Amino acid sequence: MRTEIxxxxxxxxTNRIRILKMLEVRPLCVCxxxxxxxxxxxxxxxxxxLLRDTELIGDIKExxxxxxxxxxxxxxxxxxQLLNLLAEWLPEDKIIKSDQQKAGEVDRxxxxxx
Amino acid sequence: MRTEIxxxxxxxxTNRIRILKMLEVRPLCVCxxxxxxxxxxxxxxxxxxLLRDTELIGDIKExxxxxxxxxxxxxxxxxxQLLNLLAEWLPEDKIIKSDQQKAGEVDRxxxxxx
DNA sequence: ACTTCATTTCGTTATATGGCGAAATATACA
DNA sequence: TGTATATTTCGCCATATAACGAAATGAAGT
Numbered sequence: 001m002r003t004e005i006x007x008x009x010x011x012x013x014t015n016r017i018r019i020l021k022m023l024e025v026r027p028l029c030v031c032x033x034x035x036x037x038x039x040x041x042x043x044x045x046x047x048x049x050l051l052r053d054t055e056l057i058g059d060i061k062e063x064x065x066x067x068x069x070x071x072x073x074x075x076x077x078x079x080x081q082l083l084n085l086l087a088e089w090l091p092e093d094k095i096i097k098s099d100q101q102k103a104g105e106v107d108r109x110x111x112x113x114x
Numbered sequence: 115m116r117t118e119i120x121x122x123x124x125x126x127x128t129n130r131i132r133i134l135k136m137l138e139v140r141p142l143c144v145c146x147x148x149x150x151x152x153x154x155x156x157x158x159x160x161x162x163x164l165l166r167d168t169e170l171i172g173d174i175k176e177x178x179x180x181x182x183x184x185x186x187x188x189x190x191x192x193x194x195q196l197l198n199l200l201a202e203w204l205p206e207d208k209i210i211k212s213d214q215q216k217a218g219e220v221d222r223x224x225x226x227x228x
Numbered sequence: 229a230c231t232t233c234a235t236t237t238c239g240t241t242a243t244a245t246g247g248c249g250a251a252a253t254a255t256a257c258a
Numbered sequence: 259t260g261t262a263t264a265t266t267t268c269g270c271c272a273t274a275t276a277a278c279g280a281a282a283t284g285a286a287g288t
Contacts, residue, residue, distance in 0.1 A: 001207055008125040064234050064285050093115050154248055159266055178255045178264050
């Protein structure tokens, strides 16, 4: 039961839902997500590691950046089921739509180190 | 987004998951659930009112008892989707199976006021 | 090796959550 | 009306969680 609870807990936070919905657009690095959410980098990092623990997302290092992405073909079927649900949800949410638009536009080379 | 977070929060607790899985067997009153979970009645009541707030469950008064039941045909499609997922999950969980067996056996007339 | 900068880890703080017992409420029955 | 009992509400406590800033880590380029 532990796994199920961890999954639902991971999804019980507005900022983590925003992150997952952004990642539906494309993989993003920490500083891009940080910019969109307007939180401290350390806070975002903690959210991301919590999401990674559940296998809802995965990460790939690319130079000094770490790209986070939705775990499309997750081992655990429950992860996939929840990501599928989430993909159908919140299509009209103002914040989510704005986040997703920004996710499509942000450029880490301009954004970061500024 | 508020609704979605509330739903996931409601599902983020072991005892609330146990309650929902018990209610898959049949409607139960507070004292029956209390007996199976081994918690204080006030604690169980709080869990139930939280679940009711999300429309995952509903209640019907029957004399001095209040019967709680899964919200089979919930207005909100998301509620139904989550209940459907949960119905597929945890088929082999020891605690859940034990709870469900007890749910089938308990008799409020013997159980309560004892 | 040194610097830069993205990311993570750590320590702290404020709030949220889950638990209990006691008291309040509501319903049946004498 | 009064009693019994199921449930809820309230106040309290311990723990969990989300946020921050500062310090540590790791990879790129000088």
